[in-house]
Amino acid sequence: MNIKSLLLGSAAALAAVSGAQAADAIVAAEPEPLEYVRVCDAFGAGFFYIPGSETCLKIGGYVRFQTNIGRDASNGGTPSATSTSDWDSFTRAQLEIDTRSDTEFGALRGFIGLRGDADSSSSRGVNVDQAFIEIGGLKVGYYYNWWDDGLSGETDDLAAGTTRFNSIRYTYTAGAAYAGVAVDELEGVARPGETDNNVGIEAIVGGKFGPAAVALLGGYDTDQSEGAVRIIATADLGPGTLGLAGVWASGPNAYYDTSEWAVAVEYAVKVTDKFKITPGFQYYDSLKNAAGTDFGDNNAWKAGLTFDYQLAKNLSAKASVQYLDPDNASESWSGYLRLQRAF
Template identity: 80%
Template sequence: MNIKSLLLGSAAALAAVSGAQAADAIVAAQPEPMEYVRVCDAFGAGFFYIPGSETCLKIGGYVRFQTGFGRDLSGTSDWDSFTRAQLEIDARSDTELGTLRGFIGLRGDADNSSNRGVNVDQAFIELGGLKVGYFYNWWDDGLSGETDILASHTTQYNAIRYTYTAGAFYAGVAVDELEGVIHGTNRDNNVGIEGIIGGAFGPAKVALLGGYDTDQEEGAVRVIATAELGPGTLGLAAAWASGQNAYYDTSEWTVAAEYAVKVTDRFKITPGGQYFWNLDSTATGGFNGDRDGWRAGLTFDYQLATNLSTKVAVNYQDFDNQQEQWTGFVRLQRAF
């Protein structure tokens, strides 16, 4: 009986000690779960989710080295080189009002003969079909080669734009702030208005564009059409301006054509030409006289490797009462 009691007592004591040790045991804290960057495929390749949010972000851009040539291109020199750095940040997310987008493009050109710095190339907000900010207007869209002149030299403005899209058809209107445009001395309003309609019809695409400069009281109309034809893409364009204005200022009438031939998957050749009627303008910006001109050229595009390309453009220009000249450039660009 004494032995039995002793055994029972020992077992109870061990159980008590074991229970106390279990209660007092130190348990290592579980690590906080890590949130890795997730791919966002809702808006195309290259987007990823910002950790902790439902906003998708894409970072891209390019580095470009280019040497251009032409008469007195840099002082008395007929050639000039520069290097460009372009950084683009694109943020998008879905909302109850549609896709919300914010875009920032930063650009810096390094040229030995000029100051070097970084400027805002574009910065805008988009919500559905509404776009507001500083961006390239519709006139910046031209043919694919480097021969045509189908817009004025300035195509970036602070603007408000709305575009309606239904399948392959689209239509839009924009109001631009034209501050800094050189045409005319009367710049009281600094307002320009654009309108566009366009669409795709099988292998063909057409866009009809108009712009009106309220200060100059002059406007311009342009049409561009492209079509897949044979081994390449045929591009045709025509423009008319009532007088020099913020949207087109080179001539009263012009027509242009090109044919982009895809020789291989990496190599493309684009011959093109353009004719201009009535190059002269009056002091008030209207066109008069009978001075015409034409230009023709070739553009070569070659994909050296993934995200590495080169472009060579050579153009010949002959305007009445001006010395004819050759212009062009050689470009190497690394995109990311």
């Protein structure tokens, strides 16, 4: 048998074994169709459709670097034997996830805000800043209440220290006017003689009328049986915006507890498209006593100046200086420098 006969025989044997498979056609799998990200303009700028759904998504937030200046600033302004520095720097990271979609009941919104502050050589961790569900005028979850709103500067002090609660609220809007009511779980604001899990009720009416806006707000702490009422009004006037506010409380409560009543005024002057100066003033009558149970006889006043400058798109700088002069106590200076990049 020569080499030629051997090769021919091997080829014939291979063909006999694999002949059936050779007849089958090789079919390549079709590639999955690509779905490009679509812009969603129904809810404002920055939203896009989540691929494969009709839900719109927006991702935003900011990075902030800030240096606080003032007496015992490194301890939040509270005197301490172990922390007496009059300046303190920290960095904040804020991430916000906003989802929207249309339903038969109106726009459905889900919002998550995550915040982390880094101070000294260690991080304080990441916490939930806000998380809520909103549909139509109904809003439920953990979020800032109406008392968190204030004037645009940094001088006004028109709410208690805690303005975030787990809440249920409903807001009715008719054109430029609105009215709302809310029920808050007042957890984390316990006062002498009360437990740390109470109920508060808020109600608000307001609206925008041409160049002016006004909001009348009330809050009632059911455990303390005390309440507070506040009004804020703003109006475009000349080269800036004039802001006026007044607040009264029947006694220290979860919504306002600094003084029996107070008035505040500011004028935000827009010097250029990028630069704004806001002087402000507030007067407090009958400050809270040392025990925090009632209002006393001491008064105080506060004056400040805030500068805002837009360095570039989404990059802003802010500087604020404040002076506080209370009766029968030492006056104090405080302020901060801030650089913030939003996205």
